[in-house]
Amino acid sequence: MKLLLISWGLFFLSFGVFAQVADTIEVIKKPLIEQAFDFGDKVIDLISGEKWAVIPALVYSPETSLGLGARALRIFRDQENPNLRPSTLPITFLYTLNNQQIFTTELEWWADDNKFYTNARLELSNFPFKYFGIGNNPISGEGESYTTQYAYFHINYERMLFKGVYLGPRYEFRTDRISKRIENGILETDRPLGFDGQLISGLGLALNHDTRDNIFQPEKGWFNRIAWMQFSPAFGSRFEFSQLTLDLRKYIATRPQQVLALQSWWSFTQGDAPFQHISLIGGSERMRGFFEGRFRDKHAMVQQAEYRFRVHRNLGMVAFAHTGQVAPNWSDFSRNQLRFGAGLGFRYRLTPDGLNIRLDIAVGDQRAFYFGLNEVI
Structure with a gap:
């Protein structure tokens, strides 16, 4: 992991900055491993400003392949109120x-002694992707390529x-415009709702139970979330359906700097939902090792466990396992239909709050690598 950070420094920093850091390391008489860790910390300090941290964005997953770009991160801290959780942008x-x-x-955004919480997200994308069909046994094993241009936005405001x-x-x-699809392919012959694009707009309620001791690296506590959404033409939606999502998480400190994280996730959809928005599993957050959306249907469930432990200084590792499935009806969930996956990961802590770079290696119905920020659970 240190070698990866060193390579970032070589690629993105000027030769003058590199020479400064190299000279500093050369003067300090430490074991080679400690010099490498010192250099990694120095690189992080150099790309982090007082208010904004600007870092090269490097991601990898089966859904995106290798992605390159830039990420700016602002963490808001109230020095006069140390109990207020950090806000991020x-x-x-x-x-x-x-x-x-x-x-x-x-x-x-957290405010007023953690009594108020606001979350807002905006996504704009031109996204070549794959459609496998609907159900726990996809129509296409390899998936059919299509391209969607979409805009997504959500905001929720919660009070304690x-x-x-x-x-x-x-x-x-969310609005999607399908710009490319295969003529007479699965999308055109199966014609699921949303095959020619979608526009959904809905209102709902979110109930959170949050007793985590740290929002980036919790070692104890619960994070349970129940969200219900109603999409309707009354709100400007082309499709009418409702969706209930349950996300239940528990964090247990087993030993110093070792944590067991558990998650039980469920999604239930009723009504005429487009295929882009029905319940699905796979991807970098739910069931690594399975292509995102390879399995999708009205209802889905995922059970995940992750064991985290510190290796040395800011370097950590995780071992994880998960199982899940999708179904057209609640009664169709079955142990015989479960999919299983597992893997290992490496973590490098970027900030004192516990924000991590992560690299995961997973095996499900494929071998997959995931590179990004933050924990999965």
Whole structure:
């Protein structure tokens, strides 16, 4: 992981800055491994400003292939109120080898002694992707390519009802324009809702139970979330459906600097939802090792476990395993239909709050690598 950070320094920093850092390391008489860690820390300090950290954005997943770009990150801290959780504002632009252009920004803002929480996210993308069909046994094993240009936005505002419990409204909007699809392919012959594009707009409620001791690297506590959304023509949506999502997480400190993270995630969809927005599994957040959207249907469930431990200084590792499935009806969930995956990962801590770079190696129905920021669970 240190070698990866060193390579970033060589590529993105000027030769003058590199020479300065190299001279510093040469003077300090330490073991080689400690010199490497010192150099990695120096690189992080150089790209981090007092208010904004600007870092090269390097991502990899089966859905995007290699993605290159830039990420600016602002972490807001109230020095006069150390109990107030840090607020974050990342801004990212990526271009991937799959010819995808992706712009995202997401505000997480805590205020008034953690009594108020606001989350807003904006995504703009030109996104070549794959459609496999609907169900736990996809129509296409390899997937059919199509390209969608989409804009997505959500905002939710929550207020603390009592300690650790938050409730508030949520608005969600997404529009897709399918610019390319295979003539007489699966999308055109199967014609799922949304095959020619979509526009959804909906209102709902979010209820959170949050007792984590740290929002980036929790070692104990719960993070449970129940969100219900109603999409309707009354709000400007072309499709009418509702969706209920449950995300239940528990963090257990087993030993010093060792944490067991558990997650149970469920999604239930009722009504006429487009294929882009029905429940799905796979990708970098739910069931690594499975292509995102390879399995999609009205309902989905994922169970994940991750064991995290510190290796040395800012370097850590994780071991993870997961299982999940999709189904057209609640009663169709079955142990015989479960998909399984597992893997290992490396972490390097960027900030004192615990923000990490992560590299995961996963095996599911494929071998896959994932590179990005932050923890999955």
